[in-house]
Amino acid sequence: MRARTADDFLRELKERGARRLLRVRFRANRSTIWSLTQDATVLNVHVAYRRAPASVLDAFATIVRGRGYRTAAVKEAADQVRNWRGLVPVMEAVRAYHAQRLRRSAHRCDEDTQVTHCCATPAQRAYLRALYGYLNRSRFDGLLPDDLPVRLSNRMSTSLGHIIPAQDRRRGRFVIELALNVDLMLEGNGAERMDTLLHEMAHVADWLFDGNYGHGDTWRKWARHAGCRAETKYERPVRHRRKRAEPVTRVPPLPLALRRRAA
Ligand SMILES: [Zn+2]
Structure with a gap:
């Protein structure tokens, strides 16, 4: 045929x-x-x-x-x-291909190659690191890895964020990266930025501690624990940049609790 x-x-x-x-x-x-x-x-x-x-x-x-x-x-x-x-047989071939890709990307991560093209400025990177660390301590009891790469993507269209889960024999389960849509840095997206980051961090916890990836019961448990909306994050009232080529360099203010500590 x-x-x-x-x-x-x-x-x-x-x-x-x-x-x-x-x-x-x-x-x-x-x-x-x-x-x-x-x-x-x-x-x-x-x-x-x-x-x-x-x-x-x-x-x-x-x-x-x-x-x-x-x-x-x-x-x-x-x-x-x-x-x-x-x-x-075709389905098996597709699954084998994906499994191989996951292993390969896991390997690449060992060499610290980034997967998402990250468009964050140094100041934005410092902001995300501080915010991630703060939410890890205050909402996840510090359970998540401190050094998890947090990136900004200007190539996401419908999605607001993702994580890339991975697994290999040496390290067991780990997460290659957490990436957010750069539009979340725009003014007026404060609540959605926080909620999306917590949503993705709940995926990290779900993958590392429960071995699941998706929006199932265990993810919802982590989402509730962290205090974010336990639902998928599409079609939210998020402001977008007018043109995809438009750079977003804004660094939003950190949460009050963090600013007080720095002062
Ligand atoms: Zn999700």
């Missing part, structure tokens, strides 16, 4: 009655095999299905025609898609 292009896939689904569908996007995810987005007009589908037989395309057409609603027909079609034998 020849591998289909996204356009082939779209055309074959349209021929099967999926008339509202506008676009097909192939994805090499580790666990998600398909999703319908943008009001069920875009089908994101695992690359493994580029070589799927006609019967699996029939099942996808049923899912798309049903707009992904959990009707009996869609459920049955989703089972058929999931149980297609061709999925397994």
